[in-house]
Amino acid sequence: MEIQKNATRDGYGKALLELGKTNANVVALDADLSDSTRSEYFAKQFPERFFSMGIAEQDMVGAAAGLAFSGKIPYASTFAVFSERAYEFTRNIISRNNLNVKIAGSHAGIATGEDGKSAQAIEDIAIYRALPNMIVLQPCDAIEAEKIVFALADYKGPSYMRMHRNAVPIIHNSNYKFEIGKGEILRKGEDAVIFATGTLVHEALKAAEILENEKIKVYVVNMHTIKPLDINLIIDLAKKTNCVITAEDHNVIGGLGGAVAEVLSENYPCIMKRVGLQDKYAESGKPDELYKKYGLDAESIAEEVMKFVSKKK
8 A cells, every 4th residue: 555645835825825715914025936835726716915025035024014913814834944045134133022933944854965065054944943932933844834834824922833834744645633733642652652744754764663563662743842851751752761861853952852951961961872964064965865865864863862771770
């Protein structure tokens, strides 16, 4: 049986279109990348509510702020790395004033592949997580991306949604109940817990299968919300396992790993390993080859778990 795959950016575009059909206040903006971010789905059906801002990310963010002031619900999308061009506008206009703007960054992480280090955003979670009032979310599959788009329409305040370019297996079904700030346990264990986000959720699940063959049972948790973190779940599973691994396609500084480390250092210090980019840029290449080279693939995650489980014992 063939596994269904889709990219989270496709889920974003599909949900934005559906949301536009039921909520007349929803508007969309893009910075000359609507075909890649999939906001073009919305643009084709609602051209009067779509604003193509060209290669002008600051203008896009500023216009989105104005639309929010006017009572609209703006979704502004571009590549994750290009959204950083408007960081000052996001900080001083949107974050400082707690405006209801939804920023969506596609093509994040080294999974962007052949476009190389200039296009591979590995710091965006850290940037947006540091902004007061801003929440940060990253779906692990297209269905979760759809759920996030709808949830953000009901959420009042600024947000950053991180998406990936490449198709990944569909984990959820249409009945999945998504909740901002609540981590999702995908697999239960007892020896360790892997808190993963985005594409690394899939690698973590594959790593759990490898570890099962080694008689090591691990929790796998989908941390779709990096801010606000599910602090209670993190502490609870750390206490149950005393061995925590985080996994993300992002720099280990300031990302999910940093966020979890902050929680544990203040509440329950234990053995911990952050899997991610070790404060370095990647290079151009196929995503699976890059994941293997930089230790983000399932085999590398499993190896780290085995090393740390042995330390615990």
